[in-house]
Amino acid sequence: MAHGPGLTLNIVEKRFDPLATPVLDQFTLNIAPGSVVALVGPSGVGKSTILRLVAGIDRLFSGRITVDGIDADKAHPPGFVFQDPRLLPWLTAIDNIRAADGKMPQATALQALAQVGLNGYGDAYPHQLSGGMQRRLALARALAINAEVLLLDEPFVSLDRALVNEIHGLLAELVGAKRPTVLFISHLAEDAARLADRVVVLAGRPARIVDDIELPTSRQQRDGNIINGYIRRIESAASTKTGTKL
Numbered sequence: 001m002a003h004g005p006g007l008t009l010n011i012v013e014k015r016f017d018p019l020a021t022p023v024l025d026q027f028t029l030n031i032a033p034g035s036v037v038a039l040v041g042p043s044g045v046g047k048s049t050i051l052r053l054v055a056g057i058d059r060l061f062s063g064r065i066t067v068d069g070i071d072a073d074k075a076h077p078p079g080f081v082f083q084d085p086r087l088l089p090w091l092t093a094i095d096n097i098r099a100a101d102g103k104m105p106q107a108t109a110l111q112a113l114a115q116v117g118l119n120g121y122g123d124a125y126p127h128q129l130s131g132g133m134q135r136r137l138a139l140a141r142a143l144a145i146n147a148e149v150l151l152l153d154e155p156f157v158s159l160d161r162a163l164v165n166e167i168h169g170l171l172a173e174l175v176g177a178k179r180p181t182v183l184f185i186s187h188l189a190e191d192a193a194r195l196a197d198r199v200v201v202l203a204g205r206p207a208r209i210v211d212d213i214e215l216p217t218s219r220q221q222r223d224g225n226i227i228n229g230y231i232r233r234i235e236s237a238a239s240t241k242t243g244t245k246l
């Protein structure tokens with residue numbers, strides 16, 4: 001089955017303030033094709049920075065990030081879901097999706113809308129949708145460009161748990177069907193325990209990988225016990241290695 005590309009991050013240095021310690025220094029991370037990797041760690045450690053570098057949105061760093069060997073800023077654009085939905089208020093749901101790619105056929109946008117359970121809401125404006133629906137629309141926009149790489153920055157933050165479970169299910173289904181390479185940030189061990197194949201725990205300034213946990217059981221086979229075991233492992237790694245609670 002086709003799957004998303006492998007990602008290699010060799011960041012020599014990323015800093016915002018020329019006088020302060022860099023956020024990233026000699027930071028290396030390799031992500032296997034088609035894997036789902038969760039980045040966890042304390043606030044301010046550099047998780048969103050890493051996502052923006054991989055997306056090619058932020059090019060101000062030294063080093064090299066590649067997507068199947070191609071420099072990230074020249075690779076096919078990833079699907080990116082930001083912490084806030086970032087919808088254009090003057091466009092309908094369908095046009096928000098199509099805005100991601102000027103050549104996108106209407107049918108593709110409609111299909112993405114259906115995939116996130118928003119059938120029938122194509123003509124609604126963002127203010128007519130609930131917060132959770134807006135979040136799903138943002139996800140549909142990321143999916144509609146048929147990206148082989150999905151970058152999700154706290155896609156579940158401040159959503160109620162029922163909706164999070166629904167979106168988890170949706171993502172697990174999409175990952176199973178399309179096998180994209182996914183890098184996502186979450187503050188909740190449960191998100192990682194349900195979705196990830198691998199959890200990378202970051203700490204410090206400059207950020208270091210202080211733990212790298214494989215979650216070998218396939219997503220479909222993760223029952224409550226397995227998920228709870230994974231949650232304990234991730235939370236314990238985060239608290240002992242980063243000194244903070246997730």
Ligand SMILES: Nc1ncnc2c1ncn2[C@@H]1O[C@H](COP(=O)(O)OP(=O)(O)OP(=O)(O)O)[C@@H](O)[C@H]1O
Nearest residue numbers: 016017023041042043044045046047048049050185
């Ligand atoms: N545009 C910017 N200008 C200056 N400093 C920045 C900028 N973006 C991020 N930083 C700094 O870089 C560091 C890493 O920020 P980043 O947003 O990547 O952390 P994070 O791990 O994603 O945090 P959170 O979990 O709170 O979102 C922080 O100290 C932050 O203040």
